[in-house]
Amino acid sequence: QQQVKQSPQSLIVQKGGISIINCAYENTAFDYFPWYQQFPGKGPALLIAIRPDVSEKKEGRFTISFNKSAKQFSLHIMDSQPGDSATYFCAASTSTRSARQLTFGSGTQLTVLP
Amino acid sequence: NAGVTQTPKFRVLKTGQSMTLLCAQDMNHEYMYWYRQDPGMGLRLIHYSVGEGTTAKGEVPDGYNVSRLKKQNFLLGLESAAPSQTSVYFCASSKTSGRLSTDTQYFGPGTRLTVL
Numbered sequence: 001q002q003q004v005k006q007s008p009q010s011l012i013v014q015k016g017g018i019s020i021i022n023c024a025y026e027n028t029a030f031d032y033f034p035w036y037q038q039f040p041g042k043g044p045a046l047l048i049a050i051r052p053d054v055s056e057k058k059e060g061r062f063t064i065s066f067n068k069s070a071k072q073f074s075l076h077i078m079d080s081q082p083g084d085s086a087t088y089f090c091a092a093s094t095s096t097r098s099a100r101q102l103t104f105g106s107g108t109q110l111t112v113l114p
Numbered sequence: 115n116a117g118v119t120q121t122p123k124f125r126v127l128k129t130g131q132s133m134t135l136l137c138a139q140d141m142n143h144e145y146m147y148w149y150r151q152d153p154g155m156g157l158r159l160i161h162y163s164v165g166e167g168t169t170a171k172g173e174v175p176d177g178y179n180v181s182r183l184k185k186q187n188f189l190l191g192l193e194s195a196a197p198s199q200t201s202v203y204f205c206a207s208s209k210t211s212g213r214l215s216t217d218t219q220y221f222g223p224g225t226r227l228t229v230l
Contacts, residue, residue, distance in 0.1 A: 044220030104156035
């Protein structure tokens with residue numbers, strides 16, 4: 001059961017363009033939404049995260065937009081660079097459990113062309 | 115700081131063989147996790163530990179066992195490997211992970227396991 005649905009599966013963007021990755025969730029108990037970035041042969045690393053009490057969070061070229069009523073959130077990468085080429089995973093977790101177990105989306109492979 | 119390290123990096127097993135994957139962290143983190151990553155599936159939690167001597171099941175625990183005898187180490191065991199366990203395994207750790215926490219999970223580099 002995929003509780004966090006991520007799209008697209010792959011994305012190709014020209015250098016300087018905007019990359020947009022979307023995620024939708026089902027569990028309304030989720031209260032923490034991180035995005036992880038993974039380069040080939042490496043483990044995922046936290047990129048940016050948001051809580052549902054805000055609609056947007058920006059860190060440099062990376063922005064999370066959050067729509068609580070639609071149960072959707074997205075990652076925007078402005079001025080995309082070849083170095084941003086990686087796989088991106090959205091995730092969600094809830095504080096209703098004793099430990100914050102992350103539920104991941106299926107991933108988006110981003111390629112930024114020079 | 116080495117962060118989170120995993121041993122081995124690669125392994126090929128035959129069906130029915132057993133093995134143990136070792137995860138070590140030097141950040142004095144309380145929480146540790148084992149995930150598996152399969153194409154098109156994202157990462158799925160196998161088991162996790164909230165402290166030394168304690169473990170709990172995640173989303174896909176069947177066929178795996180874990181132990182946390184020392185705070186810095188978290189072992190993942192496969193008693194009788196099956197081809198369905200072919201995957202990339204990632205260990206992660208976090209400082210805390212309770213209800214009021216949003217602590218970052220730090221991932222190791224992964225172990226690529228093939229079961230023939």
